[in-house]
Structure formats: C-alpha cells, structure tokens
Amino acid sequence: MKELLLLGLLLDGKKHGYQLNESYKHSFSMYADLKRSTAYYTLNKLEKDGYVIHENEREGNRPERRVYELTENGQAHFFYLLRWNLSDYSRTYYDDDVGIAFMNELSKQEVNNLLSEKQKKTQAALKLYQDHLEIVTDGSWQYVIEHNIVHLEAEVNWLAKVQADLVKTS
Structure with missing residues (x-):
C-alpha cells in the first residue's frame, strides 16, 4: 500500500522528497515499511499514471529538487485505495x-x-x-x-x- 501511503502524505499539500521522508519517519515508520528508493520509484509511477505531478524548485545555491503535488485524479485514487484497504483482507506473512x-x-x-x-x-x-x-x-x-x-x-x-x-x- 505504498501508493496509498504516498498519496496520503500529499493530501495536505505539496512536498519535496525530504519532506515526504520526514513525514513518513515521523508518522508511519513504526507501522509501514517504505524505503527511500521505493518511495521515489512509486512517486514516478504515480506521476506516470497521472496521480501526482512535480515541479522542479531551487532555493539559493542548493541543488534543484522535485516538489510533488497530488492531482485531482490522485485524490480520487487515494480515496479508492483507502476504501479498498479498509474493506479488503490482506494475508500477513511472517518471516x-x-x-x-x-x-x-x-x-x-x-x-x-x-x-x-x-x-x-x-x-x-x-x-x-x-x-x-x-x-x-x-x-x-x-x-x-x-x-x-x-x-x-x-x-x-x-x-x-x-x-x-x-x-x-x-
């Protein structure tokens, strides 16, 4: 449910990768596993599917960074995934x-x-x-x-x- 997590983190507005990572670490790291590389892969997929857009931003001499934003379709997809997640049974595997x-x-x-x-x-x-x-x-x-x-x-x-x-x- 990495898509649901990332879309949910963008519900309250635009965020760049570091902000997304901090939001994840602060609120979800005890409950969901999301590696940084997986997050960026998933964000790229969400963008390709039209659920997220990004714009490049630069502050001062800092490197350029991507700022992600939820699209209208992305918000609708979030609620679809949320309803599916709350109603579906997902088998848990124990390593x-x-x-x-x-x-x-x-x-x-x-x-x-x-x-x-x-x-x-x-x-x-x-x-x-x-x-x-x-x-x-x-x-x-x-x-x-x-x-x-x-x-x-x-x-x-x-x-x-x-x-x-x-x-x-x-």
Whole structure:
C-alpha cells in the first residue's frame, strides 16, 4: 500500500522528497515499511499514471529538487485505495515462520535459547507500542497502535507456548 501511503502524505499539500521522508519517519515508520528508493520509484509511477505531478524548485545555491503535488485524479485514487484497504483482507506473512519451519535442525536447548532472545525483543517492541499508546490522542492512530499491540501480545503468548512445548518434549 505504498501508493496509498504516498498519496496520503500529499493530501495536505505539496512536498519535496525530504519532506515526504520526514513525514513518513515521523508518522508511519513504526507501522509501514517504505524505503527511500521505493518511495521515489512509486512517486514516478504515480506521476506516470497521472496521480501526482512535480515541479522542479531551487532555493539559493542548493541543488534543484522535485516538489510533488497530488492531482485531482490522485485524490480520487487515494480515496479508492483507502476504501479498498479498509474493506479488503490482506494475508500477513511472517518471516519468522521460515525459521520455525526449520527449527528441528537445531537442538531443542538452542532453539529455546534463541526463542528466549526473540521473546525479550518482542516484549521490548510491545512495551514501545504500549508507551506510545499513552501519548497518542487521535482515534485512528490509537487503533493503529492497538492493532500492533494485539499482534505483539499474540506473538509473546505464542512464543511462550512454543517454549513450554519444547521443555515438555525435552
């Protein structure tokens, strides 16, 4: 949903690449993955499709930069993508499942130690989101954070179950 993200960042007006990146880092980096190169590739595609236009701008002796702006079609496309995103189911793939699939190649003790390490990191991430929730007042952002908390809590509980199963079968 990189298109939705970039179009959404342009809803409130023109932005150059650095401003888009800062808006992303400030508001979305905990919730969406968007590499700078992917952002520029997507912006070029959005421009080719008529959803975004750009103009070159120069301030003083600084290098020329592109300033992006949402077109009327771009705004309509944003709302189309938003409605689609809110109504559609998107399968989540967990990269960690690849390691779990092959964990039998290691000793149960080593797997348990590694999962303990993962458990600590997951709990730290959970705490970060819980702390963030305490300072967020916007309803939609609260839901985004709560959604992440629910998934992290499930992950913590599932890891504890796997570790308990490993101990039982040792």
